[in-house]
Amino acid sequence: MTIKSLFITKEVPVPIKSGVSLRNWQNMNVMMKFGPVAVFSAANWTPNYHTLSGVKLWKHYNVDDTRTKWEELERRLWWLRPIGDPDADWPYCRFTAQKLAELMADFQPDLVILEQVWLYRYLSVVQQFPCRIIFDNHNIEAHLAAQPDRSQESIRTQLKAKIQTSHLREMEKKFTHQVDQVWLCSEDDVQLCQQMYGKQTPLYVIPNGVNIDNYAKAFNHQYEPVEKVKNRERTILFLGQLSYYPNKIAAELLIDEIYPKIKQNYPDCQLLLVGRTPTQKMLAVAQKDPDIIVTGNVPEVQPYVAAASMMVVPLLHGGGTRLKLLEAFASGCPVISTAKGAEGLDVIDGKHLLIRNTIEEILEGIEKLWSQPSLSLELRNNAYQLVKTEYSWEASYERVTQAMKQILPNQY
Incomplete structure (x- = not known):
């Protein structure tokens, strides 16, 4: 049977500029084998093209054009919110959240894939609709944020980094526990995710791959x-x-x-x-x-x-x-x-x-x-x-097939 998928991405999917966009484009092309794919993307710029090869529906929004002055103040005061994070605030505003809700109602996806932890603020929108949800976590970001040696930085910078890492860890934990599946890049990341956040949500290795x-x-x-x-x-x-x-x-x-x-x-x-x-x-x-x-x-x-x-x-x-x-x-x-x-x-x-x-x-x-x-x-x-x-797209397809059998057994 056909599976309708919606991807939510931070940044424009193509052209490929980084490992992030390469993985996103891989996942989109793999899911095209199961049915129509729609994409919702948010960034601080507007591309001069309006279609993506093979994608049925694409909606892109420039958050800098639609964010209110009050939201700009909220962004600057991110550290006052329980899990506020500047990188998660960057692709988000209330206007785009409303546009995502409209897209959800129009496209009616069976499955929504949020690419990276930075899309967490859109999760509450997706949860209002009858669909399955996947969090594709490219890295265990809280672990990554804690790696740099900041001993040579100012006390203020160290304190900011400590608060941000703490907020990020709590946000990543909540994201992991509030979805139907988490996709990770490797068995190493699966073990790290279980160690940091427990085993409540099914974790699947969908390796990075190339065409x-x-x-x-x-x-x-x-x-x-x-x-x-x-x-x-x-x-x-x-x-x-x-x-x-x-x-x-x-x-x-x-x-x-x-x-x-x-x-x-x-x-x-x-x-x-x-x-x-x-x-x-x-x-x-x-x-x-x-x-x-x-x-x-x-x-x-x-x-x-x-x-x-x-x-x-x-x-x-x-x-x-x-x-x-x-x-x-x-x-x-x-x-x-x-x-x-x-x-x-x-x-x-x-x-x-x-x-x-x-x-x-x-x-x-x-x-x-x-x-x-x-x-x-x-x-x-x-x-x-x-x-x-x-590590080819064909190998990724085999892994995704197993994940689809578990998350949508009646539609696969």
Whole structure:
């Protein structure tokens, strides 16, 4: 039977700008196999297009255009509300909540999927209608918020972060307990969710995945050379939203520690940082050194992954599973990562990638791949088979099928 699904997202679903939008688009395309999909999105900008491929109905609202002055004051005083949170307030206003109610009444979905904890304020609207509800939690956000070391920050900043983390944990707990299913990216996240919030709601692993077909040109080296990349055989890639704290720290390790040292033995090497919102430091070092390339936002990442000899992921913080690794695997780009960077993925060191946890180990791994082309080829082929089998949209569909049998047994 047909299942009508409604997705609620923070930000516009496409174009794909990050791992968040990549996962959202994956889930939407998977649910299209079960029936019509509608999308409700909220952001602080208005796109110049009005349809999404394959989506039956899309309603988007610019919250900055519709939020009242009173609501702006409420946003600034978020810490006075029991579970107030600035990131959850960002995509919400009462006008858009009313528009969501109108969409619910018009579309009459069987199933509503709220993407990320930041959509919690819309949950009360959805609960007014006869449908099943899924909370797709891309990360255990309260755990992630508690990771950064804030000892060097001001007392005021530390206090604000402590209050926000406390509110976020309570909000995430309530969200988890008030829905019919929670989707998580990995078994690691399932265990963490149970540890933090108990086992009252069914938890399902719906892994991050990629559409393999979208990376075929990269895997087969069919893209034209990328501007400024002089030597594909000696180019190190890092991919992600560069202002996001875990990515920022990783990129700075590459800039400050890894790249200068590898440059001593390989003077023709280059560092390629691809992703939106690069920091001023990143832009400044790229101005000084032509072999450090900072792209900012790009229309598609595949040509840049294809232009690199490897992806290096020195992540020390974060949660969920890293779509950047899956994109590299699907593109045939060998990967060196910390254990934290590969967290949640069913990978084996030396078979699918090289896991290296210190600067010295990462440097050794880079030199090893550059001196042993056969090892790079072996990692490339094994990683591609892994992503095709376990982390493709087809694999995600099989997982979602099991979840649908449980949540809508009479309609599946």
